[in-house]
Amino acid sequence: MLGRLFRPRSVPPARPKRWELTDEILRWSREDPWTLGNASEGVFACGATGSGKSSGSGRTIAIAMLNIGFGGLVLTAKSDERALWESYCRATNRSGDLVIVDAAAKMRLNFLDAELNRAGMGGGLTENIVNLFSTVMEIRERNTGSGGGREDGQFWKQGALKLMRNATDLVSLATDSISVPELVRVVLTSPQSPGQVSDRTFQDGSFCFQCLKAADQKPKSARQLHDFGVVCDFFLLEWPRLAERTRSVIQATWMGWADMLNRGVLRELFCTDTTITPQAVENGKIILIDLPVKEFGEVGQFAQVLWKYCFQRSIERRNVTESPRPVFLWADEAQHFITSYDMQFQTTCRAARVATVYLTQNVSNVYAALGGGDKGRAEADSLFANLNTKIFHANGDPVTNEWAASLIGRSRQFMASGNSSFDNDQRWAAAVGLDWLDGGGSTSAGFSETFEFEVQPREFTRLRTGGPANGWIVDGIVFQNGRTFAVSGRTWLKTAFRQRP
Numbered sequence: 001m002l003g004r005l006f007r008p009r010s011v012p013p014a015r016p017k018r019w020e021l022t023d024e025i026l027r028w029s030r031e032d033p034w035t036l037g038n039a040s041e042g043v044f045a046c047g048a049t050g051s052g053k054s055s056g057s058g059r060t061i062a063i064a065m066l067n068i069g070f071g072g073l074v075l076t077a078k079s080d081e082r083a084l085w086e087s088y089c090r091a092t093n094r095s096g097d098l099v100i101v102d103a104a105a106k107m108r109l110n111f112l113d114a115e116l117n118r119a120g121m122g123g124g125l126t127e128n129i130v131n132l133f134s135t136v137m138e139i140r141e142r143n144t145g146s147g148g149g150r151e152d153g154q155f156w157k158q159g160a161l162k163l164m165r166n167a168t169d170l171v172s173l174a175t176d177s178i179s180v181p182e183l184v185r186v187v188l189t190s191p192q193s194p195g196q197v198s199d200r201t202f203q204d205g206s207f208c209f210q211c212l213k214a215a216d217q218k219p220k221s222a223r224q225l226h227d228f229g230v231v232c233d234f235f236l237l238e239w240p241r242l243a244e245r246t247r248s249v250i251q252a253t254w255m256g257w258a259d260m261l262n263r264g265v266l267r268e269l270f271c272t273d274t275t276i277t278p279q280a281v282e283n284g285k286i287i288l289i290d291l292p293v294k295e296f297g298e299v300g301q302f303a304q305v306l307w308k309y310c311f312q313r314s315i316e317r318r319n320v321t322e323s324p325r326p327v328f329l330w331a332d333e334a335q336h337f338i339t340s341y342d343m344q345f346q347t348t349c350r351a352a353r354v355a356t357v358y359l360t361q362n363v364s365n366v367y368a369a370l371g372g373g374d375k376g377r378a379e380a381d382s383l384f385a386n387l388n389t390k391i392f393h394a395n396g397d398p399v400t401n402e403w404a405a406s407l408i409g410r411s412r413q414f415m416a417s418g419n420s421s422f423d424n425d426q427r428w429a430a431a432v433g434l435d436w437l438d439g440g441g442s443t444s445a446g447f448s449e450t451f452e453f454e455v456q457p458r459e460f461t462r463l464r465t466g467g468p469a470n471g472w473i474v475d476g477i478v479f480q481n482g483r484t485f486a487v488s489g490r491t492w493l494k495t496a497f498r499q500r501p
């Protein structure tokens with residue numbers, strides 16, 4: 001069994017040429033396979049710091065996915081994650097597929113240009129670019145505490161998005177390309193009063209006007225002609241006539257977003273040319289963004305969320321008949337990277353064969369990441385519902401433990417004083433190895449019939465957390481909605497992961 005999970009390095013893994021949703025990725029127990037279809041429904045693993053998420057379930061799933069040929073995007077929060085993934089790739093003969101995006105900026109993605117020139121039905125639409133910008137900026141708003149749906153914030157945000165929309169249309173009509181520095185130049189040189197609109201000297205020094213002239217002279221389709229009319233109305237009539245204060249707040253809001261992208265490593269990574277696109281994962285590349293949040297702070301977070309969004313948009317549009325390779329979106333310490341768009345993305349994941357794997361300490365992290373309040377909670381609950389495989393490691397957080405217990409649910413059962421549901425041959429604990437490693441488990445006495453949580457919240461405080469004291473074993477309770485595990489006869493299974501091969 002363990003051999004299935006941790007293949008010896010010397011044996012190259014068998015890579016199927018085609019992938020079916022029924023293909024097995026790993027086994028939670030001798031009789032409980034986890035398939036590509038299951039993986040495509042997403043994974044949420046949680047446990048306290050040091051509970052064994054990364055070195056237990058995370059490592060097991062990552063290696064299993066690499067073994068069957070997944071491509072993917074890896075977001076990083078901690079500085080050691082690059083070395084970790086390098087070791088995973090070595091162990092699975094995938095080192096040649098690992099692509100590192102880091103501060104050296106050899107791997108660059110002009111995200112706006114890529115979106116504008118992307119092939120496909122939705123390609124080239126300004127609205128996609130505006131949405132892209134707006135989703136990524138959610139992180140900024142969250143960090144500065146200006147999100148959360150406050151009304152005044154929404155007003156300025158809408159104004160800034162309108163400015164973005166018009167600047168994007170103008171630059172793309174004038175130059176057939178788009179970049180953040182150009183957008184910034186358009187905004188900074190836009191007329192600030194009706195007087196400037198008709199001032200020749202102002203016009204000559206204004207990039208905004210140069211673009212208006214260039215776009216005017218270009219041949220245009222009927223749609224472009226219409227869009228150009230809207231852009232002219234905005235920059236020549238509406239924008240200069242706005243009240244001074246309104247205009248300056250909208251401009252400042254927009255510049256606050258753009259400024260970060262327009263300097264330093266983010267400019268190099270996202271606002272120059274393109275040397276790698278998210279589509280590379282479809283050819284088996286594993287793109288790791290080595291700008292860990294713990295080291296690069298908000299810049300690292302920003303870069304990763306931007307990559308994540310571009311990846312999501314790209315992969316959900318792929319044609320899986322032509323491009324069937326499964327891919328993962330991997331985020332340990334996922335609270336740094338979760339955005340509202342994840343909910344929408346998760347609903348299409350299975351069809352696109354994307355396995356989102358999010359690891360975090362507790363559910364409150366996710367609520368907070370999504371801005372808290374009713375909206376944040378609703379979005380988080382939706383996300384949880386769409387990450388179908390859940391793995392619970394040791395946790396002392398009562399909110400998470402209650403949540404996990406109620407997710408698994410209640411049933412009429414015999415409660416034992418120690419653990420629930422042991423049967424004679426201890427099959428329920430037939431973990432990824434534990435029962436045939438040492439025949440472990442415990443027996444209990446004192447049964448009573450009751451309608452209770454199948455897994456009591458306190459059970460999560462008792463799981464093993466690896467390390468030498470636990471013989472390098474990490475316990476986890478796996479829950480898959482709609483599934484009955486063969487070994488436990490339940491929707492959940494207590495299993496165990498080895499930290500070391």
Ligand SMILES: Nc1ncnc2c1ncn2[C@@H]1O[C@H](COP(=O)(O)OP(=O)(O)OP(=O)(O)O)[C@@H](O)[C@H]1O
Nearest residue numbers: 047048049050051052053054055056465466467499
């Ligand atoms: N290779 C290893 N050798 C020795 N101990 C290890 C190894 N990997 C992890 N551990 C130990 O095992 C336990 C689980 O570690 P792990 O990093 O997997 O936890 P985690 O749940 O990911 O925690 P965090 O939320 O802090 O990232 C910790 O006590 C850790 O020190």
Ligand SMILES: [Mg+2]
Nearest residue numbers: 053054055332
């Ligand atoms: Mg960890």
